[in-house]
Amino acid sequence: MSSDTARITPLLKDSTSITMGTEITIVIPVYNRAHTLGRTLRSIEGQKVSPARVILVDNNSTDDSWETMQRWSNHMKECGHDVMLFKERKTGACAARNRGLREVETSFVMFFDSDDEMLPDHVADFSEAIRKNPTCDIFGRSIECEEADGKRRKLYFTAKSPMFNHLFRGCLSTQRMVIRTELVRQTGGWDETLPAWNDYELGVRLLLATDRIMDIGGKTTVVTHHLADSITGTSYSSRHEHWEKSLDRVEKHFINIGRKDLARLTDARRMVLASQYRSEGDTCEENQMRKNAIHQAARLYAEVIDKTDSPWKMKAVYLHNRLFKRLTWALARIIFPLG
Incomplete structure (x- = not known):
């Protein structure tokens, strides 16, 4: 007990x-x-x-x-x-x-x-x-x-x-x-x-x-x-497929109702996630985990750039989060006005 x-x-x-x-x-x-x-x-x-x-x-x-x-x-x-x-x-x-x-x-x-x-x-x-x-x-x-x-x-x-x-x-x-x-x-x-x-x-x-x-x-x-054994945990890159599966599902909801503006926001959110992966790579002391975090960041970043019709905006979201780690939503609010 x-x-x-x-x-x-x-x-x-x-x-x-x-x-x-x-x-x-x-x-x-x-x-x-x-x-x-x-x-x-x-x-x-x-x-x-x-x-x-x-x-x-x-x-x-x-x-x-x-x-x-x-x-x-x-x-x-x-x-x-x-x-x-x-x-x-x-x-x-x-x-x-x-x-x-x-x-x-x-x-x-x-x-x-x-x-x-x-x-x-x-x-x-x-x-x-x-x-x-x-x-x-x-x-x-x-x-x-x-x-x-x-x-x-x-x-x-x-x-x-x-x-x-x-x-x-x-x-x-x-x-x-x-x-x-x-x-x-x-x-x-x-x-x-x-x-x-x-x-x-x-x-x-x-x-x-x-x-x-x-x-x-x-x-x-x-x-x-916020505990290490909670559902969210303390690491994003080690369970990248979990977060990305939910983002994929959300994007599908938006596409099904014809809201491309909202679907575009899911790509911006993926860029924030890619930045979080990369930040974990910067601070992780264990070599294999560090390599995995950096790899997942590069992969997700490339996937978004390959599919988006707004590459410079997506890069701006990624770089903002890399530099400041917070308030990236404020930048996204400006560069992605909702219709």
Whole structure:
């Protein structure tokens, strides 16, 4: 039993959250997160307004995750809260999320990760925004990201130019949004063929289906922890095929609806990714990993240049990111105006 798991039972005795009307269900996929799951569950229990239901889906964990989920579920049920546990044998967070989605009965759903935490006002703030704006389909808010070294940075959500900002800034990442349940179902749910950046791809489908999106503003109420064993991890070049598969899928969505302007943006996003590969090559100490990062950067760069009708713009995006490492979205906003 992990130390985090061992601490969960005594902390559960002092639950002070309020059960009141809310249209939000929380769905959490879990895979070998006994070392972080206690933190996530305690943060849900500490909400000033409790969610209507919490759905935990174990995805073939081999550690103590299932036992942690059971203990927490039993306690919460004793306190009158609605918690459901499931096991999903099909591998992948998307399959686990879709399993949980099938059990959602509320109008809105919040997909959360088992290594992140929400501050006490999180559910309350989104519930109030939904109450005041019942016709909106997507509600979002900026979050804090804590890196492995303990440093934090803000990851922004914005409802302005949502497609552009999502493509370049990932505004509709899992932890930043609450979505109308029927919208997720109508757009096909989570794509179980994508091993990573699946919320990136889902966000594109959501934005192609609705423009009723709202930034609820206010202080950040989620801290996401960037861990080496998370889905995103800490290296891009070592799993290049994962990110690029999602970008390919997004580009296909745009081509299918005749939006060449948006498809062009996916090439610009590939150039940012190529720059990230190359930056990893600059800093990697292990020789083979360094060579692979440099190779993947050169390959992806060449692929974009060979296919694009705007080679100088693509080169500008790449060079900007190589030089400054950030704010490349601002340059892209200028040189790639949307029609």
